[in-house]
Amino acid sequence: MREKVTRQTILQVSEEIVNQEGYENLTLAKVAKALEIKTPSLYNHISSLNDLRKALTLRALKRFNHQIMTAAVGRSGEEALKAIGFAYIHFMKDNPGLYGTTLNMLDSQDTEIDQAGSDVIAIILRVLEPYHLSKEQAIHFVRGLRALSHGFGTLERQGGFNIDVPLDQSISIAFDIFIKGMVALSKV
Structure with a gap:
């Protein structure tokens, strides 16, 4: 039945x-x-396919928000930022199509989707507060972390890492370099 x-x-x-x-x-x-x-x-x-797509996008953003918040809980500073980056990659890997909804609705001009997306960014900005970055520097960092995570997740999904070296170590090193660069920038 x-x-x-x-x-x-x-x-x-x-x-x-x-x-x-x-x-x-x-x-x-x-x-x-x-x-x-x-x-x-x-x-x-x-009401329509667009209504369904919007609902899926909201579902994705809320689940993504929960996943990165969970990754950051109990951590601070560089450890929390790295955990958020890994959570981003794992979300992409576990939910490839759902993740895709977040990319296709970014310019939706929908207040609910904008708010859900802002909630995700707010978590990262909160973790960045102790670094006393300017608003512009913080946004640059969020964009960089997103691009780094998206790049690793996309390349991994497409089979772009076939060399016999542990991928998680490569990702960890890239996050370390990126985060340490941001910390150094914050002191300038």
């Missing part, structure tokens, strides 16, 4: 689809087929 269809079950199935097939391949027809219902039945719970 089929599970009752709710907005939550639609989101769960949609998450599975984007994680397996990619964000770009999400369609209402695929969601309906996975739920064993007709596509128009989805409209009892969602």
